[in-house]
Amino acid sequence: MKLYDLDVSGNCYKVRLFASFIDIPLNIVPVDFMHGEHKKETLLQLNPWGEIPILEDGNIVLRDSQAILVYLANKYGGEAWWPSEAHLQADVMQWLSVAANEIKHGPGAARLIKKFGSEGDRAQSLERSYKILALIDSHLSTHNWLAANRPTIADCAVYPYISIAYEGDVVIDKYSNIKAWMNRLEELPGYISMPGN
């Protein structure tokens, strides 16, 4: 199974982290992001969005880190990480949307702007970051895990950009419930960190 990967991408890290939790090997294919390899024909044929990660499993090709988590959990991870029961699956799904929306446009965007000089509204990204962090912290005041009362792909989807939020000058010090949740996740068997962290 091939992962078209960039080491500093939080979205790629999501996939590496979850694959490590469920102990499936990935054939990592580094993408030369700085030279725009993801925008060139070969990779655009795999993902017209021009983004990574891309997962290739036989003739299955998937873009979007949330979709890749769903695929890996459904096919290889089992019920624990991606419940099949409707209300539990929807509970996890709520957080996959948070990862795709609030986390991406909050701490994800703040980091892109600060660390990589991407265009964007820094003040807006910080405002969005603290809004979603407060909601998550409040949720975690009464829950050990984001969804379904156990570690799921919800945690794997939301954790990465929070764990590197400091690279976008987003300060998580006061969110004690988030910090405790991060510690719990970091103690799970198979946990790996972002390179450099």
Added chain:
Amino acid sequence: MKLYDLDVSGNCYKVRLFASFIDIPLNIVPVDFMHGEHKKETLLQLNPWGEIPILEDGNIVLRDSQAILVYLANKYGGEAWWPSEAHLQADVMQWLSVAANEIKHGPGAARLIKKFGSEGDRAQSLERSYKILALIDSHLSTHNWLAANRPTIADCAVYPYISIAYEGDVVIDKYSNIKAWMNRLEELPGYISMPGN
């Protein structure tokens, strides 16, 4: 089953549309959005995000329109609308992320700014709109439906804000594949339109 609803919300329409496709009755509870009812204690207890739709099914309470679609499809819609096979489910999931991210921050944001005077970067919302519309149009040049070669919740999640994109001055005239796909969806049994459309 209760849907806390706002008639002009595309996210609420997603839920009404899909419920109509699978022919399940919803008890519609109109939320007095203009007077901020969604930000008051009673609704914040159901959804701390302060957003609608909210679905209540017995003691199950769900926020996020994508998660609500997953719940309804899993519990009441069956395999057709939300495939259980890993690669097909992930195919649908790719588009649920598109709905939560690119559609929300593209045509969704453009409409909020234009129609409701919401704060936001209008130029950025238009740029994002045309970028995602071009990608969707290209995808639909070789597919009748967004995912899994059949109508799924992917179509129900992406269609609403495209069907009302004109309210944000996003012009879809030149996207002939999108228009043909919209026609196909509008001909499905149970289709209902946005109020006023």
